[in-house]
Ligand SMILES: Nc1ncnc2c1ncn2[C@@H]1O[C@H](COP(=O)(O)OP(=O)(O)O)[C@@H](O)[C@H]1O
């Protein structure tokens with residue numbers, strides 16, 4: 001994923017240069033040549049239609065399988081009872097009958113809050129750490145073994161440590177999110193710093209810019225797309241992990257809500273929760289992709 | 302002639318590669334006078350960029366010294382502005398901001414913001430890019446980017462301008478118009494220029510001296526051709542000038558007879 005950004009970064013400037021005389025033909029995403037819009041847009045809409053049909057049939061197949069499984073397994077609810085449960089849940093997603101009985105909307109928001117805090121702290125630590133690791137060979141050599149050793153560990157393994165240190169279930173869950181978010185932040189930021197084109201650094205050297213200006217005007221903007229890749233990976237993982245963490249820590253949150261509904265044997269609600277978790281994850285992913293595109297400098301970074 | 306602004310004394314450059322040491326340059330001796338336009342020409346890979354980077358201070362020689370105003374060059378600095386082959390504009394800044402970054406660095410200590418902005422605008426006007434001040438580099442053509450790169454370098458009012466194949470990536474027409482523009486700017490500012498090129502016409506048209514380099518590895522200066530054409534030079538008139546043709550032939554002869562690439 002980070003490699004994808006890297007290779008794009010390497011290839012793009014050259015492409016622009018080769019095609020130099022015509023006005024920026026190398027970035028069709030921003031500039032469509034006005035000469036031949038009709039055939040291009042027709043091809044595009046056909047492509048789009050095909051994608052839509054494929055997507056609808058994929059979802060249709062999923063629902064069909066679900067239906068068949070629900071038909072054969074006794075206590076497993078099919079799409080229709082689940083739909084009714086969902087309508088009921090979403091009729092009032094933000095009711096509040098005390099801390100043990102809140103609407104699904106509140107539970108999602110509490111989970112998002114934990115992800116936000118844990119991830120935010122990870123970014124606060126991980127981005128500067130990534131800059132150091134990327135800029136100084138010694139830091140890289142020092143951190144590499146530590147990161148390689150700790151990164152494959154399931155973040156949930158850190159939960160008991162969090163409970164022990166913080167003596168608070170909520171803080172422990174945030175701690176788990178922090179741990180799982182920090183690796184992609186460090187790794188992608190460091191990779192970004194190392195991938196800053198030598199040309200830009202040469203500009204900085206010829207101008208003899210101050211270290212502060214180098215960081216703010218050159219390194220940070222050049223690394224930003226990589227940081228955003230790290231953010232996207234971190235948030236994706238965090239959203240995966242929070243559900244599991246909350247199942248263990250309890251409290252208000254979509255993970256514990258699932259566990260609670262399992263204890264109530266309300267499988268419809270679990271299925272609704274799975275869909276909600278999926279939709280929220282998808283929304284986060286798309287929001288961050290959009291953000292990354294905003295800061296891609298027209299593909300020339 | 303007055304004291305040379307740049308002196309390259311017995312310079313050699315050895316790179317340590319993973320296949321062992323590689324000697325790119327040896328025994329380079331060169332003096333560049335104030336206000337002179339010198340081009341470096343040679344087959345690709347002979348070490349032209351390496352020599353330019355040594356004068357820029359971006360790399361340091363492994364033998365000998367480079368001097369600027371009599372002082373050893375120990376690193377890059379704004380008095381030796383570089384126009385990079387691939388323009389090297391920062392893509393997250395507009396054309397104006399790219400030039401302003403350089404102007405602010407050089408004159409920020411002594412001038413007001415309004416003066417800095419005026420300088421930036423003047424530099425972009427000089428290369429006829431004042432219509433694209435607020436455009437980002439990916440919104441303009443390759444020739445325009447190169448213009449902005451040149452404006453950035455000139456805006457610093459450097460003592461020496463170092464250019465590494467500044468027009469190499471451009472088509473012939475754009476290149477010609479940028480060469481004309483460069484001659485205009487030179488006439489106005491009287492700057493000292495060292496330019497790397499592999500284009501014989503360009504070298505003869507623009508230079509006071511053409512420094513011809515032998516093939517690498519261990520390349521050095523083969524011949525130096527003094528071009529005594531009147532300035533200002535006009536491309537169209539020169540096309541029929543026998544002197545121009547002779548200079549051109551001399552460079553061609555060096556490149557294609559004396560330094561013909563083995564097994565090329
Ligand atoms: N940093 C470096 N490390 C190793 N070899 C290098 C380095 N820079 C240049 N060279 C080698 O030095 C020679 C001259 O390169 P260069 O100055 O870029 O040539 P030119 O600009 O004339 O085309 C080439 O053979 C190149 O491979």
Ligand SMILES: [Mg+2]
Pocket residue numbers: 349350351
């Ligand atoms: Mg070169």
